[in-house]
Amino acid sequence: xxxxxxxxxxxxxxxxxxxxxxxxxxxxxxxxxxxxxxxxxxxxxxxxxxxxxxxxxxxxxxxxxxxxxxxxxxxxxxxxxxxxxxxxxxxxxxxxxxxxxxxxxxxxxxxxxxxxxxxxxxxxxxxxxxxxxxxxxxxxxxxxxxxxxxxxxxxxxxxxxxxxxxxxxxxxxxxxxxxxxxxxxxxxxxxxxxxxxxxxxxxxxxxxxxxxxxxxxxxxxxxxxxxxxxxxxxxxxxxxxxxxxxxxxxxxxxxxxxxxxxxxxxxxxxxxxxxxxxxxxxxxxxxxxxxxxxxxxxxxxxxxxxxxxxxxxxxxxxxxxxxxx
Amino acid sequence: xxxxxxxxxxxxxxxxxxxxxxxxxxxxxxxxxxxxxxxxxxxxxxxxxxxxxxxxxxxxxxxxxxxxxxxxxxxxxxxxxxxxxxxxxxxxxxxxxxxxxxxxxxxxxxxxxxxxxxxxxxxxxxxxxxxxxxxxxxxxxxxxxxxxxxxxxxxxxxxxxxxxxxxxxxxxxxxxxxxxxxxxxxxxxxxxxxxxxxxxxxxxxxxxxxxxxxxxxxxxxxxxxxxxxxxxxxxxxxxxxxxxxxxxxxxxxxxxxxxxxxxxxxxxxxxxxxxxxxxxxxxxxxxxxxxxxxxxxxxxxxxxxxxxxxxxxxxxxxxxxxxxxx
Numbered sequence: 001x002x003x004x005x006x007x008x009x010x011x012x013x014x015x016x017x018x019x020x021x022x023x024x025x026x027x028x029x030x031x032x033x034x035x036x037x038x039x040x041x042x043x044x045x046x047x048x049x050x051x052x053x054x055x056x057x058x059x060x061x062x063x064x065x066x067x068x069x070x071x072x073x074x075x076x077x078x079x080x081x082x083x084x085x086x087x088x089x090x091x092x093x094x095x096x097x098x099x100x101x102x103x104x105x106x107x108x109x110x111x112x113x114x115x116x117x118x119x120x121x122x123x124x125x126x127x128x129x130x131x132x133x134x135x136x137x138x139x140x141x142x143x144x145x146x147x148x149x150x151x152x153x154x155x156x157x158x159x160x161x162x163x164x165x166x167x168x169x170x171x172x173x174x175x176x177x178x179x180x181x182x183x184x185x186x187x188x189x190x191x192x193x194x195x196x197x198x199x200x201x202x203x204x205x206x207x208x209x210x211x212x213x214x215x216x217x218x219x220x221x222x223x224x225x226x227x228x229x230x231x232x233x234x235x236x237x238x239x240x241x242x243x244x245x246x247x248x249x250x251x252x253x254x255x256x257x258x259x260x261x262x263x264x265x266x267x268x269x270x271x272x273x274x275x276x277x278x279x280x281x282x283x284x285x286x287x288x289x290x291x292x293x294x295x296x297x298x299x300x301x302x303x304x305x306x307x308x309x310x311x312x313x314x315x316x317x318x319x320x321x322x323x324x325x
Numbered sequence: 326x327x328x329x330x331x332x333x334x335x336x337x338x339x340x341x342x343x344x345x346x347x348x349x350x351x352x353x354x355x356x357x358x359x360x361x362x363x364x365x366x367x368x369x370x371x372x373x374x375x376x377x378x379x380x381x382x383x384x385x386x387x388x389x390x391x392x393x394x395x396x397x398x399x400x401x402x403x404x405x406x407x408x409x410x411x412x413x414x415x416x417x418x419x420x421x422x423x424x425x426x427x428x429x430x431x432x433x434x435x436x437x438x439x440x441x442x443x444x445x446x447x448x449x450x451x452x453x454x455x456x457x458x459x460x461x462x463x464x465x466x467x468x469x470x471x472x473x474x475x476x477x478x479x480x481x482x483x484x485x486x487x488x489x490x491x492x493x494x495x496x497x498x499x500x501x502x503x504x505x506x507x508x509x510x511x512x513x514x515x516x517x518x519x520x521x522x523x524x525x526x527x528x529x530x531x532x533x534x535x536x537x538x539x540x541x542x543x544x545x546x547x548x549x550x551x552x553x554x555x556x557x558x559x560x561x562x563x564x565x566x567x568x569x570x571x572x573x574x575x576x577x578x579x580x581x582x583x584x585x586x587x588x589x590x591x592x593x594x595x596x597x598x599x600x601x602x603x604x605x606x607x608x609x610x611x612x613x614x615x616x617x618x619x620x621x622x623x624x625x626x627x628x629x630x631x632x633x634x635x636x637x638x639x640x641x642x643x644x645x646x647x648x649x650x651x
Contacts, residue, residue, distance in 0.1 A: 041513040142603070156604045157379075186378040186540065188601045191584035195600055213513060216586035220593035239590045257518035259547035260588055264567070265525070268518035268547075274483055 003175060003207050004030040004053075007067035009077075011045075011052045014061050018279035022048040024231035024303075032174065035201065035208040037222030037239065039215060039254075043275060045231040046211045047097075050177045054094060055084055072174070090120040093168030097180040099160035103152040109136075109163055110148045116171050135166040139196055158189035165193070169200060176201075179211045194221060215258060219243060224312075227251050230276050230286035232303060237313040247315040249291045249325070285318065293325045330405050331366035332534050333390070333421075333502050338363045339398035340382075340389045344609060357608045359385040361558035362399070364635075367502065372528055372535045374549030374566060376542060376581070378605050382558040383538050387506045390536065391423050403502070419449055422495035426507035428487035432479040438465065438490055439475040445497040460497075468493040468523060485516035492523065496531075503527075504536045509544060521548060542585050546570045554578045557608055557616040564641020575643045576621045576651070615645070623651045 011023040023045045030036050038046045051057050052064045053076055069076040071092065074083065088094075096102040104112060113135065114128035123131075129148070136144035139162040152160060161181060168176060178197065182190035198221065201208055212218050218225055219239060226236040227250065235248040246252045255261055256269035273290045276282060284299040285291070291298065297318055298304075306314040307321040319325045340360040345351045359382045367373050375383045388394040390401055392408070400409040408417040425431040432441060442461045446452050452460055462472055468489040479487055488508060495503055505524065509517040525548060528535055539545050545552055545566070552569040554562040554577065562575040573579045583599040601620045606612055615633050618624040627646065635642040638649060 041515065158604050186605075187542070187584040188378060188580060189604065190586075191598055191600050192602075194586070195598070214586065215514075215588040216593075219588045219590045220586050243588060243590050254514060255588070257515045258543070258588060259518075259521065260543035260585075262547070264547055267525075268522055270519045270522060271515040 001073070002029040003032045003034075003072060004028075005068070005070040006053070007069070009049065009052060009064075009066040009069055011048050011057070011062060011064050014063055020278045022231050022278060023052060024278075026228075026231075026233055027306075028226060028233070028236070030175070030207050030209065032207055033201075033205050034224065035210060035222045037218035037225040038209060038211045038228060039213060039218055039225060040228035041213065041275065044228040046228050047179050048231075049228070050094070050179060050209060050211060054088055054092060054177070056094075086120070089116040089168075089173075090171045091173055092175045092177065093171065093173035095161075095164050095168045095176070095178045095181045098184055099157055099164050100184070102164055103160055105152050108149050108151055109155070113148075113163070113167055113170060116167065120171055131170060132166075135170045136163075138200065139163075139166045139169075140192065141166075158185055158192065161185060161189075161193060162196070165196065165200075169204070172204060173206055175207045175209070177209045177211075180213070181210075182217065183212070183214070190217070197221070215243075215254065216260060227254070230282075231278060232286060232316065233306060234287065234317070235315040236306070241310075241313050245313075247309055247313070247320045248287075248317045249293050249320075250287050251315075253290075285316070293319055295319060295324075332369045332371075332404055333365075333367040333536075334402040335363050335365040335386075335390065335399065336402065337399035338386070338389055338396055338401060340385050340394055341397045355609055358558050358611065359608060360389055363555075363558075363560055365553060365560070365563075367534050367536060369501070369534055370528065370532050371551065372537055372549045374545035374552040375536060375538045375555060376540060376545050376552060377555035378540070378581075380605055380608065381555040382608070383555050384506055385558075386555070387423070387504045387536065387538055390504055391421060392417070393423075419451075419498040420501045422498060422500040422503050424488070424491050424495050424503060424505040424508045427511050428484055428491050429479075429511070431491050432487055432494075434479050437476050437478050438470065441479075441490060441494055442497055445494065449498055451498065464493040464497055467496065467527075483516070484512050485519055488512065488516075488520050489523065492520075492527070496527070500533070502534045502536070504538075506538045507540070508537075510539065510541070517544070524548060542570055542582060554581065557605065557611055559616065559644065560635065560642075561617065561645070562641060562643045563635065564643075568639070568641050572639070574639055574641065574648055575617075575645050576623050577617050578643075580620075580622075617645075623647055 007027045009023055009026045013020045026049055040046050053069055066077055110132055113132040117123050117128040133144055133148055141162055182193050210222055222239050224238050225242045226233050229250050235251045253271050271290050276286050282303050284301055285304050288294040288298040304316045304318050306316050308314045338360055339362055342357040343353045344355040346354045377383050389396050396409050400407050403417055403420055411417055439461050442464050443457050446457050470489055509520050527533055537548055549566045552566045553560050556577050562569055562578045573582050580599040580601045587593055603620055612619050614629040614631055618628040631646050633644040633646045635644045
């Protein structure tokens with residue numbers, strides 16, 4: 001049985017200016033110890049997917065629906081608030097994007113680090129502090145014993161992100177959700193944090209969902225990648241296949257638009273137009289408007305479902321399915 | 326490679342900030358040397374990339390070139406004239422324009438696109454009032470903003486389009502040099518590609534010179550002729566983009582290049598990555614000797630005492646006393 005089994009997750013925001021379908025029928029499974037990358041542009045629904053799983057979105061305006069999202073047998077979409085509290089921060093850890101705003105500036109690092117332990121485990125404050133110190137050292141904070149009782153403003157961005165990671169991992173979660181954990185950081189610090197996540201994952205055997213818009217980061221860290229566009233999964237494959245044999249035109253466009261994969265000075269491929277307005281009903285494929293391969297059949301009917309191209313490789317392109325592109 | 330008179334020249338530019346303590350009786354307790362002795366030249370039509378970690382002084386250097394921050398030492402020369410004092414006014418301002426990182430913050434939300442583009446023309450009295458609408462339309466066309474959008478306001482545009490408007494505004498005064506401070510960092514990859522193509526086109530077609538600041542090395546390499554790597558307010562390596570990024574010689578550049586994740590699953594899993602320990606040191610208390618020695622994998626005792634100067638090595642300038650030894 002997979003650790004996480006999400007089926008037809010749909011999250012919409014009901015606002016005065018309409019209903020925005022931020023996540024529109026996302027299904028995937030995650031095995032224990034596996035690393036899943038979630039890539040796409042801003043607004044493609046990556047973060048909302050993960051926030052929905054942990055039910056972190058205020059409702060209203062958010063409405064989370066779906067067949068199920070089973071985490072080790074527990075349906076996260078229908079669990080009681082008490083059941084969710086027992087999962088959040090204990091069995092599922094989450095690292096947020098912005099280390100500057102995700103820590104409470106009033107509380108000492110030590111108090112924020114041991115809070116999940118005091119809530120979830122029968123543990124004395126002293127023992128919890130010992131665990132916090134151990135975790136600070138594990139994430140590579142120098143002089144941890146002295147810095148444990150510091151306040152967040154005394155830490156640099158990279159250090160704060162390490163504290164966030166320590167906080168997410170201190171309960172030894174089975175699943176870690178990392179939402180662009182390195183986007184706000186310098187490449188040198190990013191390299192440190194990525195190595196750290198890999199090392200801790202090996203040691204603790206946890207599964208990771210890694211959200212990023214950086215194909216480079218995903219290529220080094222993830223076993224499998226899902227590409228999201230307009231709230232839907234448009235392609236999913238193991239990481240090597242996705243980079244070598246992308247099938248969906250959107251995945252191809254993403255790869256052709258990054259300078260690292262193109263000869264120096266060459267014209268970069270650009271996508272015309274903008275992602276569709278998610279508050280309006282879609283006719284056909286959500287990417288058709290911007291797709292250079294779009295045919296008439298792409299603009300009618302319901303959005304294409306995922307077609308299997310090979311075991312473990314699926315895409316949502318009608319023309320790729322028919323072997324036309 | 327650079328011709329006799331560069332279009333822009335920095336001579337030993339320093340920008341230091343005093344650190345004060347106390348509220349009424351202020352006392353200077355230290356100096357942050359954000360930019361500390363930078364020499365650079367920029368040729369006509371050249372793109373110079375400037376890279377480094379946050380806090381290395383690249384944005385301070387950009388602002389000092391523009392005259393937005395006063396240089397505390399050294400001089401900035403534009404087309405053979407010293408503009409260190411006057412960069413923020415008059416003719417130099419017209420020749421030197423800037424594009425900022427965040428197009429959501431750099432455009433005035435209360436005026437529409439045509440006003441945004443017409444304002445510099447009016448302020449500098451470059452065109453008679455009757456010709457301004459035509460010039461505005463021309464500028465919009467140059468950056469690919471459709472004429473029907475000229476009466477729209479910034480909030481009606483996406484990030485990429487706003488950055489186009491910011492670029493059009495910088496072009497309004499027909500500058501010879503543009504300083505672009507992380508112009509694509511706030512944008513999604515597909516939008517980033519559009520802006521990079523646009524900048525390359527403008528350099529090619531208008532003969533502009535560009536100082537291009539970014540932290541993404543693959544982006545810098547793509548666009549730049551030469552690259553300067555900054556660390557703690559100093560340039561540590563300077564040379565042709567291919568030389569510096571594909572065959573870096575300074576240990577800091579090597580670490581920076583190796584830290585960039587490459588979109589290549591197999592290569593990414595096998596290559597050895599140089600992971601630098603710690604954060605960049607504070608410019609308030611820079612280490613003695615080579616500023617990079619506390620994080621450098623090749624540091625020796627002599628690095629703690631000797632301040633390295635830029636020296637010619639393997640077709641580029643690099644500031645390391647152990648060049649070629651590792």
